[in-house]
Amino acid sequence: MRVLAAMSGGVDSAVAAARAVEAGHEVVGVHMALTRNRAATRSGARGCCSIEDAGDARWAAEILGIPFYVWDLSEEFEERVVADFLSEYRAGRTPNPCVRCNERVKFDVLLERGLALGFDAVVTGHYARLRGGAVAGRPGEANTLELHRAADAAKDQSYVLAVSGREGLSRALFPLGDAPSKAAVRAEAERRGLPVADKPDSYDICFVADGDTRGFLQRSLGAQEGNIVSPDGEVLGTHGGYFGFTVGQRKGLGLTRPAADGRPRYVIETRPRTNEVVVGPAELLRRTVVDGKDLVLLDSPDSLADGVGRQDVTVQVRAHGRPVPADVTVDAAAGTLHAVLRQPLRGLAAGQSVVVYGGDDGGRVLAQATVA
Template identity: 55%
Template structure:
């Protein structure tokens, strides 16, 4: 129970369904006195009090479990390390992977519970090869993307009571009818451990800022930056470039080179991506077909992005295409080609982002993007984003 309306209604529905329910709030902050600023952030003392009031109203036991150390190691430290390596991570997926459906679920099962219920908008379906994760009925609120890191073993112990609810307004109205005080509480947003939303400033306090060059794809130096961490592919603001592009068009970050500490910039059209590839893969269950053979799917690269039609395959990494963004020891990667006959190219794709693969409404699995190729041409051609190629180990 995060203290928000979704988890409160999810708990109420679980009670109403006849389950034995215990409310648990996760203390994730190492600064427990910190209060939310407006609707930013979550998991604060204020939120835990909201969760406790909802649990008291429902007549269920309530506990606060301190996972702050595990959260720091698995989510916050990972977030910092990814930016230091020139990648743009998604901490919400890491939190679901490492905290809510790993540390929390492991503890719950050890204590004799059958499942962890949350207020996520997603649905579970019993398929021919076991339990499957699907999109929620309300696509506008669908949160299956951030659950794409879950495994079949974890899904067997998950419960999403809100998955078939057509809209968030109906959830708020239900909370109001039930007398839950947080019925109109604003949704939390931004990164929970950066409540003021200033990611670059937050990273600047934790990573050394080494000035470096801003270059175009030919290598010509156009300006300097005060530290690559905090920049991301597709960013336009904050670039100190002395001379404008031809025709005065703005420039955008195309890639970040952590080894040479350079930002590569170019025009907006050069952000168009037709192929993505990466590792750190996981599947939500048995696919029912050979992943090594090219298959049709949809791919989504952000929580609130539209999925786009694509073809994909899981294949050994071509050592000639290995980049400094590939993780040490990685041997296989998903390679996904956007169907450009049916969809526009992806834009602003950054190494470190999570790509979730869908078969219709079903979540197949996910991978972390290591490289991205332009909508036409091959890697190394104008528009390619990601790191420079490096010698094979």
């Protein structure tokens, strides 16, 4: 099978490409250049598109003996990820740029170009497992494809992949899904002589060069002084823009006097229309109901309906968040999801991704939606 290996410059994608070569596939490596200003990108491997990453990816491809190319996807990344990130914060929501990048660039754009060039599938270093269905290189019906958690729960990325849906995932290969640990992947990279074996993991938002998300938002959207208020409307302080705060945030509020009862305050909500940030006690963050829109089904609506009240149905609202038992129903025609939580969640914000898990082991992805 002719496959396109997405090589970020990190150890995971390098080992994934190596495993694809070892499996007998005809592999071509490609590095996605996602930023328009390479000089502004952080160094030291903090982000996933740092200035040294293209060189590291090329070096790994040379060792593997595969062709290698750099594709400039900065325009697509700017339009589909960065612009969406700013638009969501402007609307008072909290987006997950990694979810959007996986959906709109690493799968949509890369796969679209790859298929146009005659490739059969895309190989990435994501930690997740695909079973059954029309998984690339394996027979089966597309409507039986299943996305499952990775063997290594600490590195599992099924949460960010769920938004890609069956169609996108049917042309994907995740060779690291069964890897027992990141340490094992690093050891394998060292055995293979790959130069990125000890490279640190990427973290933070890759297009926020200095890691200061609030500063990035204020520079991009403009400082807008407003009030920090209590739930009953008392003005407690000021801020430079509601978009610089997220629900559940405790630090960086800039308040000079404590609450009357001495308890810490948290961001309860942001109000774009009035440019207000509402803060209050932790109990106001508790949510027992989650509604989602833009539904992506990886299982049938009947299966989810049958799962109402079952203990093996859980929802997760952060990449490495705690799965919470829930009663879940979906409306496939309306593209909505409704979950009643058996345990309350704190700090749930509009714009986050909610993923539903079930199955015999609780690790199968059933659906994904955006918190409304």
